[in-house]
């Protein structure tokens with residue numbers, strides 16, 4: 144199949160110079176389009192176009208603040224955002240923290256305008272922001288929010304930043320979360336799939352309830368160990384080696400009275416247990432709700448081949464008091480491979496056919512590999528150039 148399309152390599156050689164990226168990017172932060180009141184307040188808050196933490200295009204958006212909370216408001220251009228959210232209300236965004244920054248906690252609230260202007264809808268709970276050096280991807284789950292009439296005059300997404308100390312972050316590549324990129328690991332359809340609390344963990348129990356794993360904690364930090372008599376999930380090592388996010392659906396059944404609960408993860412490797420530095424927030428206030436969270440595990444040592452003796456995934460939950468949560472559908476989100484339209488990890492005939500089938504389309508589609516709003520020769524060439532990668 145590759146040879147069949149060899150003739151096309153004579154076309155548009157310049158297309159090879161086009162920066163490719165995960166498709167379906169909503170905001171690339173090439174302009175300062177989330178400004179809020181931060182530019183003019185004179186109290187230490189700054190929002191600026193930056194070249195740190197760039198994961199798409201030429202710029203990111205930097206925010207420096209002395210700690211505390213403030214809303215940053217989107218630009219209100221309906222057609223730049225609303226059509227994407229009509230496809231999916233789960234978003235990913237890259238967040239980079241520069242060196243020498245460390246804060247005890249940081250998170251972000253998200254709101255959209257509702258059916259009438261200044262009718263704000265804020266998502267329940269907040270999203271953990273990275274607290275230490277590095278680039279981490281966060282998952283923003285807006286499934287609980289209604290969308291306005293498609294013809295509303297303006298539409299915006301707003302980020303409310305909060306930190307327990309002076310913080311500095313860089314945002315880029317706000318994009319659609321793609322279910323196609325998921326590799327399912329634990330569905331808890333029949334049992335706890337090897338999870339247990341271990342002999343030295345007190346104040347927490349695990350049970351299997353309605354096809355989910357229920358964790359009841361008395362509060363504080365507890366590990367949920369994977370492994371036990373049932374061993375590990377087949378192919379888990381192969382999955383984690385090809386992914387970068389652990390994603391799961393978490394239902395807060397009983398909220399901690401202190402109002403907060405969060406989660407980290409660890410994976411075993413020849414180097415021992417590798418623990419993520421990203422903390423996902425799972426409970427907020429007195430609310431009970433279900434949403435999808437992601438734990439970015441980049442930087443964690445991984446198994447060095449696809450078939451190690453064993454590969455285990457542990458979850459560490461923390462709460463400021465008694466908390467009961469249900470966990471379901473733990474999956475691994477695939478690292479992007481350039482030109483992999485259907486996100487199965489391999490650039491092959493299926494991706495090529497997808498681009499050809501959508502050729503000429505200006506719809507929001509993964510076939511628009513270079514994310515320029517049209518499926519054309521440039522996308523075809525990116526797939527051909529990367530043909531065979533990841534396979």
Ligand SMILES: [Ca+2]
Nearest residue numbers: 171199200202
């Ligand atoms: Ca950018």
Ligand SMILES: [Ca+2]
Nearest residue numbers: 483485487489
């Ligand atoms: Ca593919």
Ligand SMILES: [Ca+2]
Nearest residue numbers: 511513515517
């Ligand atoms: Ca394109």
